[in-house]
Amino acid sequence: MVSASWASRVLIEDIRANNDISAKSLNAILFQRFGVQMAISTLYRVKHKALAEIHGSHDESYAFLPKYCEMIKSTNPGSFVFCAWVQLQEHEKPLVFKSIFISFKGVLDGLKACRSLIGVDGAHLKGNYGGVLLSAVALDANNELYPFAWAIVSGEDTDNWCFFVWNLKNMLKDLGRGNSWCIISDRQKGINLALTELWNEADKRYCCKHLVANWKKAFPGPLLFSLFWKSCGAFSPFTFKKAMEQLDKVNQAGRKWLSNLGDQTRWTKHKFNTELKCDVNKTNFVESFNATLGLDRCRPVLTLLEGIRRNTMVRIASRRQQCETWER
Structure with a gap:
């Protein structure tokens, strides 16, 4: 008599109140109200039936x-x-x-x-x-x-x-x-x-958060990581030039990697279009x-x-x- 259809009918309001309720909690509710327990796999079917009735x-x-x-x-x-x-x-x-x-x-x-x-x-x-x-x-x-x-x-x-x-x-x-x-x-x-x-x-x-994930694979280390964000977040040509000079001293391949990204207007702030009034990168x-x-x-x-x-x-x-x- 304790079937998945019956359980979904008596537990539908509990599942409606909390769509993410666990099978263990559903079992506790069944035992408290009706003195019965069900297998965990059956309770997953119960929850699936109830959610289908609630949300279609x-x-x-x-x-x-x-x-x-x-x-x-x-x-x-x-x-x-x-x-x-x-x-x-x-x-x-x-x-x-x-x-x-x-x-x-x-x-x-x-x-x-x-x-x-x-x-x-x-x-x-x-x-x-x-x-x-x-x-x-x-x-x-x-x-x-x-x-x-x-x-x-x-x-x-x-x-x-x-x-x-x-x-x-x-x-x-x-x-x-x-x-x-x-x-x-x-x-x-x-x-x-x-x-x-x-x-x-x-x-x-370009999203610099995704760029830095590829950057760290090619150039690991905290120093190169900080130089990447310094070059991407530079608000003036002077700050950007200083970051590039430091990058050349540490690893010249890093500057070449950045140049392969294309136009600087796509990844460094000092080249962003000022008409947008937005520096999000x-x-x-x-x-x-x-x-x-x-x-x-x-x-x-x-x-x-x-x-x-x-x-x-x-x-x-x-x-x-x-x-x-x-x-x-």
Whole structure:
């Protein structure tokens, strides 16, 4: 009589209150209320059944994406939404989800008052079918996060980054800033190639946090580590020149390694475009946004998209309420 279906029915409210509850805690609740215990493997099935009933199954969630896009367009006119499906070789099989790109009209209107620096990065999803969440985050005038576009794709490769960059470019074309945008990325898994082919007119920056990881492999040691950050964080040509001179004395190959990165406007602060009014040289702010999603990355794709929408909406609305209290 003590089956997984019965247990999921009597424990659903406990799992709803805490989606991350452990199997050991569920067993303790069953013993306290009903005097029974279940195997740990069975409790994992119980939790899976309950979560599927609470948030919907992963299969059904993907099937609802076309309707979700149409709902966004009808309730938020002016939003930029695109969903792609592919046909497998066997024509008798149904279409398979490929990618989805979303940006709401209200967020795009607020982007006009943000800085022109855009950070892009990917985060792996932990659902049944995996996938990658690609996100674009800007910085507002107070240097706080302003997420405005996100996409779900099958993997982080050149084709999917081309899909994301192409939609991002077409979406930002109507904001009236021309080619004044600057994109900062980690240069990994095809993103640099996608930016070069599809949006070469936009300015580019490299994440120094990812650059230093490769630097330490080629030039280990605390002295070279400090010289790397001194050259990347130099605010004046004089400071940059001093860092290069010290680097030549320690290891001349390090200067050659830095020169292979390309234009200095992409990795050292004293060459950054001053019109942006932003000296950020790391993509930590994009990774911070991905970290705020938390358990949503484990849930079905539709629940994940709603979680991102709610996260962004609450973030912007709370800032507006706070600034309304300022004395003008």
